[in-house]
Amino acid sequence: MSATITLHPYITGAEIQLEVNGSTVGDCIADAIKTYPAMEGKIFAKPGKLKGYVEIYVNGNPTVPKELDYPVNDGDHINLLVYLAGG
Amino acid sequence: MTDNDRTCVGLSEDELLRYGRQIMTPGFGEEGQKRLKQAHVLIAGVGGLGSPVAIYLATAGIGRLTIIDFDSVDLSNLNRQILHWEDDVGRRKVDSAGQKLTKINSRIDIHPLSLKITGENIQDLLGDVDLVMDCMDNMDTRFLINEACVKKGIPMIHGGVREMLGEITTLVPGKTPCLECLLPRDLSKKETFPIFGATAAMIASLQVLEAIKLLSGVGALLTDRMLFIDNSNLEFMMIDLQKKPECRVCGGLL
Ligand SMILES: [Zn+2]
Numbered sequence: 520m521s522a523t524i525t526l527h528p529y530i531t532g533a534e535i536q537l538e539v540n541g542s543t544v545g546d547c548i549a550d551a552i553k554t555y556p557a558m559e560g561k562i563f564a565k566p567g568k569l570k571g572y573v574e575i576y577v578n579g580n581p582t583v584p585k586e587l588d589y590p591v592n593d594g595d596h597i598n599l600l601v602y603l604a605g606g
Numbered sequence: 607m608t609d610n611d612r613t614c615v616g617l618s619e620d621e622l623l624r625y626g627r628q629i630m631t632p633g634f635g636e637e638g639q640k641r642l643k644q645a646h647v648l649i650a651g652v653g654g655l656g657s658p659v660a661i662y663l664a665t666a667g668i669g670r671l672t673i674i675d676f677d678s679v680d681l682s683n684l685n686r687q688i689l690h691w692e693d694d695v696g697r698r699k700v701d702s703a704g705q706k707l708t709k710i711n712s713r714i715d716i717h718p719l720s721l722k723i724t725g726e727n728i729q730d731l732l733g734d735v736d737l738v739m740d741c742m743d744n745m746d747t748r749f750l751i752n753e754a755c756v757k758k759g760i761p762m763i764h765g766g767v768r769e770m771l772g773e774i775t776t777l778v779p780g781k782t783p784c785l786e787c788l789l790p791r792d793l794s795k796k797e798t799f800p801i802f803g804a805t806a807a808m809i810a811s812l813q814v815l816e817a818i819k820l821l822s823g824v825g826a827l828l829t830d831r832m833l834f835i836d837n838s839n840l841e842f843m844m845i846d847l848q849k850k851p852e853c854r855v856c857g858g859l860l
Contacts, residue, residue: 528845529771529834571795572768583794602789603766603773605799606655606743606806 522591524551527601530558539597544575545587547597562599574600617643621713625667631824638822639667645821646670648735650723650751652703653677654686654806655765655813656741661689662814663739664707668821670715671707674731675699676722686803723747728754737820738762739813745793752777752785756856763816765809768799770837772809775828775847776816782829783849784856791854805837 520542526535537554541547545567552559564570567587575582575589576598582589591597617636622629625639647668649656652675660673677699679690687699694702700718707716723731723742728750732738738755740762742748748764755762761778764785777784812833819825834843851857 528843529836532843534845571797571799572771574793574795576790579790581790581792581794600789602745602793603768603771604743604745604748604793604795605766605768605801606651606653606741 520591520593520595522547522593522595522597524548524597524599526551526555526558526599529601530561530599531555541591543587543591544577544582544585544589544597547591548587548599572601572603574602576600616640621667624713628666633824634822638818638824641822642667642818643669645736646672646734647737647739647817647821648672648674648731649739649741650674650747651741651743652687652689652699653683653741653743654767654801654803655810656739657687657689657703658807658810659739659741659765659813660703660707661710662811663817664711664714664716666814666818667711668714668817670717672717672719672731672735673700673703673707674719674721674723675703676720686801686806688803688807723750725750729758732758732760735760737817739817740764741810741813743799744796745789748785749791753855755779756784761820763813763820765813767801767806767809770802770805772805772835772837773832774809774812774816775832776820778820778827778829779856783847784853786855787850787853788832788847808835808837 521540523536524539528534539547539550541550562573577595629636629639645668649660652673679694679697679699679702681695689703689706698720700720704716704718732754756779759779763776766773830847832845832847834845
């Protein structure tokens with residue numbers, strides 16, 4: 520499956536949109552990491568566990584609770600947001 | 607006219623001395639100080655961000671501060687919530703904060719309110735408020751406040767922190783994006799967040815400078831941009847923000 524992913528500026532230094540391949544959000548992120556290896560440490564707390572400030576949407580829909588296992592279809596748009604909720 | 611009369615436009619001898627070092631700032635002057643004195647600022651949350659925000663707004667001579675928090679002080683708050691001390695554990699946060707703030711500056715009005723901000727009470731709470739400091743620790747309440755601020759045309763200075771990360775932007779209804787232009791409302795993560803006190807202090811201090819600039823008209827505001835700081839490697843990033851024409855909250859205000 521071919522999808523586009525938009526990455527929050529914190530992840531890649533500037534807002535980036537790129538083509539990724541994969542049948543789940545996790546696969547697509549793994550594909551994006553091939554292009555931007557540094558993003559792995561910024562979005563994962565540990566392997567398979569996203570950091571609390573990351574939230575992922577597919578075509579505007581929240582992916583929680585499946586999150587990394589959320590299915591991705593051809594032409595989907597994945598949005599990876601970063602927000603700081605603490606005060 | 608008395609010192610305590612916030613509506614009086616003059617500054618007393620005491621005030622001229624007390625705020626003299628900021629009055630000296632070119633472009634700010636006595637006029638800027640008078641504007642701070644006439645202002646009513648609401649501080650939503652007196653935790654990690656709200657503590658230093660309240661301290662610096664009080665020292666700067668903001669005439670009226672309303673501080674809102676429904677929580678009580680817990681030992682685990684003390685690494686960052688500097689208005690609360692060891693003896694305050696178990697006390698209501700607004701009582702603990704109000705007491706210290708009065709000692710910091712007895713010449714300003716401080717209104718502590720121990721309550722939870724809800725969709726029902728937020729409009730009333732905003733009353734004659736000139737500016738809201740977003741020092742909340744959760745997104746749900748932030749969205750509530752954002753929506754009410756947009757409705758009433760009240761600017762809000764958004765701050766958020768986590769770990770060594772911080773973000774800040776100044777939201778002005780009708781001019782800049784609102785919080786819901788930036789983030790969807792259905793954010794799911796509701797976990798206890800890691801945080802260093804100094805991270806909160808840094809963002810809080812920037813929030814106060816934004817407040818002073820906004821109220822006095824001096825300098826340029828952090829509008830339509832978000833400053834995102836990663837103190838783990840001292841990376842400062844300025845992110846351009848876009849208003850969403852279809853935004854549910856502010857879409858009609860283009
Ligand atoms: Zn909006």
